[in-house]
Amino acid sequence: MTWNRIDELLGRRVSLRALALLRIAAGFVTVLHLRPFLDAARDGRIYRDSFYEPYASWYPELPRSLYIALLWLGAAAAIAMAAGLMTRVSTALTFGIVTYNLLLSTTHMHNNRAYLVVVLGILALAPCGRECSVDAWLRARRGQPPLDPSAPGWPLWLLRFEACVVYGASGFSKLVDRDWFGGTVTWDRAMHARDRMATHTPLPDWAISAITNRTFHTFAGKVIVLTELFIAIGLWSRVTRYAAVWLAVVFHVSIEVTSSVQVFSYLGIAALVIWAVPSTRDRVLTVDVQRAAGHRLVAVVRALDWLARFRIEPGPPGSPTRVVDRDGSVREGRRALVFAYSRLPVTAFFALPVLAVTRSNRKATTALPA
Amino acid sequence: MDTRTRVVGRRIVVATVVVLQLAFVARGYTSDHKEFAYQMFNESTDWRADIERVTRDGEHIPIDQDWSGYRWDQLVDTRGLLEPASRSHADAGIDNQLAFLDAALDYVARHTPNDTETRYLQATVTYWRNAHGPKVVVLRSADREEAR
Numbered sequence: 001m002t003w004n005r006i007d008e009l010l011g012r013r014v015s016l017r018a019l020a021l022l023r024i025a026a027g028f029v030t031v032l033h034l035r036p037f038l039d040a041a042r043d044g045r046i047y048r049d050s051f052y053e054p055y056a057s058w059y060p061e062l063p064r065s066l067y068i069a070l071l072w073l074g075a076a077a078a079i080a081m082a083a084g085l086m087t088r089v090s091t092a093l094t095f096g097i098v099t100y101n102l103l104l105s106t107t108h109m110h111n112n113r114a115y116l117v118v119v120l121g122i123l124a125l126a127p128c129g130r131e132c133s134v135d136a137w138l139r140a141r142r143g144q145p146p147l148d149p150s151a152p153g154w155p156l157w158l159l160r161f162e163a164c165v166v167y168g169a170s171g172f173s174k175l176v177d178r179d180w181f182g183g184t185v186t187w188d189r190a191m192h193a194r195d196r197m198a199t200h201t202p203l204p205d206w207a208i209s210a211i212t213n214r215t216f217h218t219f220a221g222k223v224i225v226l227t228e229l230f231i232a233i234g235l236w237s238r239v240t241r242y243a244a245v246w247l248a249v250v251f252h253v254s255i256e257v258t259s260s261v262q263v264f265s266y267l268g269i270a271a272l273v274i275w276a277v278p279s280t281r282d283r284v285l286t287v288d289v290q291r292a293a294g295h296r297l298v299a300v301v302r303a304l305d306w307l308a309r310f311r312i313e314p315g316p317p318g319s320p321t322r323v324v325d326r327d328g329s330v331r332e333g334r335r336a337l338v339f340a341y342s343r344l345p346v347t348a349f350f351a352l353p354v355l356a357v358t359r360s361n362r363k364a365t366t367a368l369p370a
Numbered sequence: 371m372d373t374r375t376r377v378v379g380r381r382i383v384v385a386t387v388v389v390l391q392l393a394f395v396a397r398g399y400t401s402d403h404k405e406f407a408y409q410m411f412n413e414s415t416d417w418r419a420d421i422e423r424v425t426r427d428g429e430h431i432p433i434d435q436d437w438s439g440y441r442w443d444q445l446v447d448t449r450g451l452l453e454p455a456s457r458s459h460a461d462a463g464i465d466n467q468l469a470f471l472d473a474a475l476d477y478v479a480r481h482t483p484n485d486t487e488t489r490y491l492q493a494t495v496t497y498w499r500n501a502h503g504p505k506v507v508v509l510r511s512a513d514r515e516e517a518r
Contacts, residue, residue, distance in 0.1 A: 003381075010380045011372055051446040053473040106403050107448050107470070110462075114406045118391075125383070152372075154380050158387055169395045169408040177412070179500040188414035188501040192459070259411070 014153035014278035017308050019128035020084070021345075022159075023091065025270035026119055027082025030094055033116055033263045034075050037101065041068045052105035059103065070097055081123075084133020091128070095120035111166075112264035118162050119271060126155035132306075149280075159274050164232045166268070167248070171228030174221075181225055183217030190217065227251060235275050242342075245272050246352050273307065273345060277326075280308035284324040285340055286315040297321065297337070304344040402469035404462065415464040417497035419454040419471060423488040426517050430492070438485035445481060446474045454493070464497050468507065471495065475511035482516075489517045 040046065046067060054061070062070060074097030080090035099117050102108050129135045130147040139146060174180035190212045197208050210216055227247060234244030249269055256265035285301060287294040298312055315322065323336040331339050338358065341351035391406065398407020422430040423437060433442045434455065443452050449470045450458055460467035475491045482488070491511040496504045 006381065007377050010384060011377065050444065051448060051451065051474045051477045053470075053477065106473070109403055109405055111408050111410050115408070118406070152380065154384055158384055161388060162391065165391055165395065166408045169398070170410045173398070173407075173409040173412060179414075180412075184500050185411070185414040189459075191501075192414075192416070 009157065010154040011152045013150045014156060015149060015280045015308075016126055016128050016151050016156065016278070017131060017149065017280050018273045018276050018278060019123060019126050019156060019159070020130070020132040020149075021273050021306055022119070022270055023084070023087070023123050023128045024082045024132065025273075026116070026123060026267070027078045027080075027094070029116065029263045029267050029270065030078035030081070030098060030120065031075050032266065033098065033113065034071060034078070034101075037071050038075060041071060047105055047108065052107050054105060055103055061104065071101070074098060074101070084129045084135050087129020087133055087135050088124075088127070091120065092124045095124040110262060112262045112267060115162075115166055116263060116267055119159065119267065122155050122159045122162065127151050128155075153278060156274060156278060159271070160235070163271050163274060164235060167228050167235075168232030171225055171232060174225040175229065181221055183214070183219070183221030186221050186224065187212070187214050187217035241275055242348075242352050243356075245275055246349060248272055249349050276307050276309075279326070281311040282326040283310050283343070284313055285310040285336075286313045286319070286322040286324070288315045288317055288319050288321070290317045294321065297340075301340060301344065304346050306345050307343075309343045310340065402465045404466065409463075413460065413463040413500055415460040415467070415497055415499045416457050417460050417464060417467055417495055418457040419493045419495040421454055421475070421491060421493045423485075424490050424492055425487045426489050433491070438482060438487070440478075440482050440485065442478070445478050460497070464499055467497075468495065468509065472509045475509060479511035479514050485514075486516050488514055490514060 037047075046064060048061070061067075074094060077090045077093040077097065080086060081094050095117070098113075098120055102113050102117055127147075130151075131149045136146060174185075177185075179185050194208060194212050197203050197211065198205075203211075228251070230240075231244045231248045231251065234240035234247075249272070252265040252268045255261055287298050289295050289298055294315075301310055301312060310323075320333045321336045321340075323331045323339050325331070325339075335358070338351055338354050341347040342355045344351075394406035395408070398404040398409050401407070404412075421433045421442065423433060424430055431437070442454075446452065450461060450467065451471060451474050454471070471493055475493060479488075479491055490513050493509040495507050495509060497507070498504050
């Protein structure tokens with residue numbers, strides 16, 4: 001019985017639109033990741049020209065020219081993957097080359113690169129090139145019917161598990177470390193950065209004094225740890241998911257601003273799309289397109305609705321903007337507008353707090369007429 | 371309709387990834403490099419090291435001087451090891467940093483064939499883990515064949 005339920009979950013057909021979006025972002029992130037290796041190769045240096053440490057003596061190392069060619073092939077494959085050109089092949093190739101390069105030396109290993117390998121590996125397993133891709137465009141151009149954009153959901157569930165592990169493992173390791181949870185770690189880093197904050201940032205003295213205050217870090221340490229754990233757990237519940245996604249964006253932006261983390265922030269933010277409900281065009285946005293504002297709204301939603309949340313329908317002249325959610329609840333006017341923006345990846349970060357403050361995310365009182 | 375092979379294949383792939391990932395997370399608490407364990411910003415540790423070559427006749431010579439046509443900063447330029455004498459932050463924790471330094475000593479010992487004088491390299495590392503310490507640890511490369 002349990003196996004049946006597990007098999008049903010793994011095999012449940014869902015939209016892979018989010019993975020298609022992530023594929024595009026991961027392609028660009030991979031190019032960013034490979035860039036330092038390519039820059040070094042252009043200057044005539046590769047990993048084994050100075051200290052490196054192979055993971056295993058039997059791990060194959062290529063001749064110099066072949067290794068450099070492989071890096072360029074990896075970058076080309078990543079671009080093809082982003083474009084969705086020969087998607088299965090280009091994604092598998094990107095994954096293979098990035099993984100090979102990562103495992104060449106212990107000195108190549110970083111958390112962000114490990115996460116990139118995991119994301120690429122799962123994308124390689126999923127048919128994520130059936131939409132938002134050159135492959136789909138070519139197919140349409142040849143007059144062939146589009147491939148079913150839905151597929152068994154197991155790669156998506158697996159990626160959700162991995163994304164959750166990134167935040168959860170990081171948060172848990174800090175939770176069990178007395179120095180971290182007690183604030184010593186962040187306080188010590190702040191103390192080291194105090195002179196730099198004074199000379200290289202516009203922070204006023206009182207702010208620097210607060211940031212380097214030991215008591216402040218007794219709380220800050222706990223807030224950081226609990227934030228990571230909240231993201232890891234909160235992403236799983238529909239009640240807390242939007243808050244967790246919003247916090248995750250703040251978390252990644254903060255890290256990007258204060259630390260050097262290679263591609264972690266870009267990848268972390270891009271991967272948040274996998275938490276969107278994997279169904280498409282199941283909300284109806286009705287807009288009076290006769291009005292200029294309505295016309296603009298349609299243009300914005302069409303351009304930014306990358307996750308294909310909305311089906312847009314023209315409303316009667318003079319009618320308010322209206323959104324019918326997937327559960328049948330209805331929002332009108334300003335509430336509908338804020339709700340629509342809260343479901344677009346680019347505007348969600350700004351619209352979600354407005355939605356929370358105005359409480360318009362509650363189920364609408366207006367029911368749809370039968 | 372999914373075939374039985376597909377259904378079982380899915381189970382195996384998902385179970386393998388989940389088990390492996392959890393194993394990596396658990397392993398992260400004892401391994402130096404914490405691969406796939408995602409223990410980010412795990413410490414606030416500073417470290418510095420005095421690295422010397424110990425010659426056949428027992429002389430200790432700092433590696434900030436060139437030797438036999440070699441320079442430390444040309445041989446080791448990654449993972450925060452470029453200027454070991456300067457106090458710096460151990461990005462991924464002190465265990466990780468010590469493991470890299472230990473491996474770097476062995477690398478230098480193996481990749482300096484023109485040096486027939488050095489018996490081994492030695493690093494005296496001082497570190498301050500999460501504002502505690504300092505603690506001192508001594509690392510040593512393998513003995514070099516060239517100096518025998």
